[in-house]
Amino acid sequence: MCHALLQDPKFLILLLRIDHEFAAQCRAEGCRCGGDLHRSDYPRKPRGCPPGMRGDCSSRLSFCCAVCRKRATSLSVRFLGRRVYLGLAVVLASASRTGFESTPTSVRVATELGVARQTLQRWQAWWIEQFPLTPLWRATCARFMPPADVARFPGALLERFEGPPAHSLMRLLVFLSPVTLRGRQAERR
Ligand SMILES: [Zn+2]
Numbered sequence: 001m002c003h004a005l006l007q008d009p010k011f012l013i014l015l016l017r018i019d020h021e022f023a024a025q026c027r028a029e030g031c032r033c034g035g036d037l038h039r040s041d042y043p044r045k046p047r048g049c050p051p052g053m054r055g056d057c058s059s060r061l062s063f064c065c066a067v068c069r070k071r072a073t074s075l076s077v078r079f080l081g082r083r084v085y086l087g088l089a090v091v092l093a094s095a096s097r098t099g100f101e102s103t104p105t106s107v108r109v110a111t112e113l114g115v116a117r118q119t120l121q122r123w124q125a126w127w128i129e130q131f132p133l134t135p136l137w138r139a140t141c142a143r144f145m146p147p148a149d150v151a152r153f154p155g156a157l158l159e160r161f162e163g164p165p166a167h168s169l170m171r172l173l174v175f176l177s178p179v180t181l182r183g184r185q186a187e188r189r
Helices: 002-007 009-029 087-095 104-113 117-133 135-143 165-180 183-188
Strands: 037-039 062-065 071-073
Touching: 002 087, 002 104, 002 165, 009 062, 009 071, 009 087, 009 165, 087 104, 087 117, 087 165, 104 117, 117 135, 135 165
Parallel strands: none
Antiparallel strands: 037 062, 062 071
């Protein structure tokens, strides 16, 4: 079951490794001004993370240019934007529902993770109302044939990434990783 992945250190270590690969790419590209990038991570206090893994999820990898001081934050499969919960938790708690209706499973997952009912409803509304408007979805939705059922997001999206649960969830998180980049950084991807 997908939900077991929330407690699986091996899966979280895999996500951490992917984030480090994204960070290495970002650093190799350097700053637009030609300056070198230095590590300057954002501290995070993630929720929805097993206690033993908090140390590995306590920073959002990021860089700062040595010359112009501009920030460059790499893509992430662990964090979905500025939400305090891990992206994994946001996907799994939101996925078990139909439309705006929370199912017993989504409520159970949310309760286990300590997600307030209003937070869950906010995530669910984001998937249906705002995610379809993101540059990421607009640029990629044509790849999903037949068209994905937006009213059942993110569950309907997860179903499109086939394979064993860990594999399909990992691929979905990689797919989602550019979703919260804005402006110039988003254009570069
Ligand atoms: Zn620079």
